[in-house]
Amino acid sequence: MGGLSMDQAFVQAPEHRSKAAVVEADGIPVIDLSPLAAGDDDESAVDALAAEVGRASRDWGFFVVVRHGVPAEVVARAVEAQRAFFAMPAERKATVRRSEESPLGYYESEHTKNVRDWKEVFDLVPRDPPPPTAVADGELVFENKWPEDLPGFREALEEYSRAVEELAFKLLELIARSLGLRPDRFHGFFDEQTTFIRLNHYPPCPSPDLALGVGRHKDAGALTVLYQDDVGGLDVRRRSDGEWVRVRPVPDSFIINVGDIIQVWSNDRYESAEHRVSVNVEKERFSIPYFFNPASHTIVEPAEELVSDESPSRYNAYNWGDFFSTRKNSNFKKLDVENVQIAHFRKSLVTDDINR
Ligand SMILES: O=C(O)CCC(=O)C(=O)O
Numbered sequence: 001m002g003g004l005s006m007d008q009a010f011v012q013a014p015e016h017r018s019k020a021a022v023v024e025a026d027g028i029p030v031i032d033l034s035p036l037a038a039g040d041d042d043e044s045a046v047d048a049l050a051a052e053v054g055r056a057s058r059d060w061g062f063f064v065v066v067r068h069g070v071p072a073e074v075v076a077r078a079v080e081a082q083r084a085f086f087a088m089p090a091e092r093k094a095t096v097r098r099s100e101e102s103p104l105g106y107y108e109s110e111h112t113k114n115v116r117d118w119k120e121v122f123d124l125v126p127r128d129p130p131p132p133t134a135v136a137d138g139e140l141v142f143e144n145k146w147p148e149d150l151p152g153f154r155e156a157l158e159e160y161s162r163a164v165e166e167l168a169f170k171l172l173e174l175i176a177r178s179l180g181l182r183p184d185r186f187h188g189f190f191d192e193q194t195t196f197i198r199l200n201h202y203p204p205c206p207s208p209d210l211a212l213g214v215g216r217h218k219d220a221g222a223l224t225v226l227y228q229d230d231v232g233g234l235d236v237r238r239r240s241d242g243e244w245v246r247v248r249p250v251p252d253s254f255i256i257n258v259g260d261i262i263q264v265w266s267n268d269r270y271e272s273a274e275h276r277v278s279v280n281v282e283k284e285r286f287s288i289p290y291f292f293n294p295a296s297h298t299i300v301e302p303a304e305e306l307v308s309d310e311s312p313s314r315y316n317a318y319n320w321g322d323f324f325s326t327r328k329n330s331n332f333k334k335l336d337v338e339n340v341q342i343a344h345f346r347k348s349l350v351t352d353d354i355n356r
């Protein structure tokens with residue numbers, strides 16, 4: 001299924017392989033967002049919610065949200081579209097294949113840290129940017145590739161994108177509040193956002209002891225809003241003891257993870273957690289991460305309100321667009337060198353595993 005066959009490119013180094021029994025995490029917070037429902041302006045309930053989001057972002061870098069306001073039918077339509085897409089024969093998927101110059105669309109040979117992932121993906125952006133007047137040499141064209149002959153696919157995903165964007169902004173507000181900042185403190189960075197959505201399909205894998213669906217990594221953007229089906233396989237490295245634990249699927253929920261940018265904005269109050277996807281022999285798995293990313297011209301640095309003599313800035317500023325394109329390029333050119341990491345922008349030599 002999915003046209004993948006097991007070979008050496010998928011084999012993880014022994015220390016990074018998934019054990020047969022990864023324990024399910026007990027402590028990942030499940031947060032009920034219903035106090036945000038329209039018409040409810042109970043400030044103290046929203047403050048309490050922000051405090052809960054803050055604790056989860058600090059202790060786990062991961063949390064689950066329920067009663068989040070994204071209608072179940074919108075999710076169901078997106079998931080149905082996703083399944084229909086990956087069920088198409090390889091030749092039809094190839095008609096929307098991504099290329100080096102045009103990186104959106106279908107792809108089945110992505111690498112995380114130079115080991116191939118056991119998955120196939122379809123990437124899209126929530127709205128097509130205006131067509132560039134002229135494309136400079138080497139400039140990437142972020143234009144959606146919609147499959148022909150797949151009725152409803154585009155509409156379902158556009159509807160999903162709009163609904164999840166609303167949720168992403170609400171979460172951004174809660175995070176700002178939890179840091180003692182104005183709720184809209186980070187909104188301006190998203191005016192020309194570089195958000196993208198990935199449809200993931202992890203086919204059953206004959207060697208789940210050797211390969212991973214996605215190798216260990218941290219999400220580079222601001223935050224990720226992830227839909228996962230009921231199969232399970234997302235593992236998070238628990239901060240308290242460094243153990244890999246599985247995020248239990250919760251019906252009608254999204255998993256939220258703090259990305260590197262929020263780690264930097266928060267000046268390390270929050271931490272972007274390392275995670276990976278384990279695969280299994282019997283079941284295919286589907287997930288949809290929504291990577292909520294700021295405009296490419298954003299200069300990422302700790303929020304000045306959070307920097308003081310007692311809490312000096314821990315990062316040198318960096319340009320998000322440059323960071324992002326360096327990461328993207330390394331997917332095409334299987335490099336033997338380490339990929340760009342926020343640890344490279346750290347000011348002091350705090351011990352941090354930069355070898356991700
Ligand atoms: O499939 C998942 O559950 C997570 C995928 C992921 O971490 C990613 O694509 O960055």
Ligand SMILES: [Fe+2]
Nearest residue numbers: 217218219275
């Ligand atoms: Fe991820």
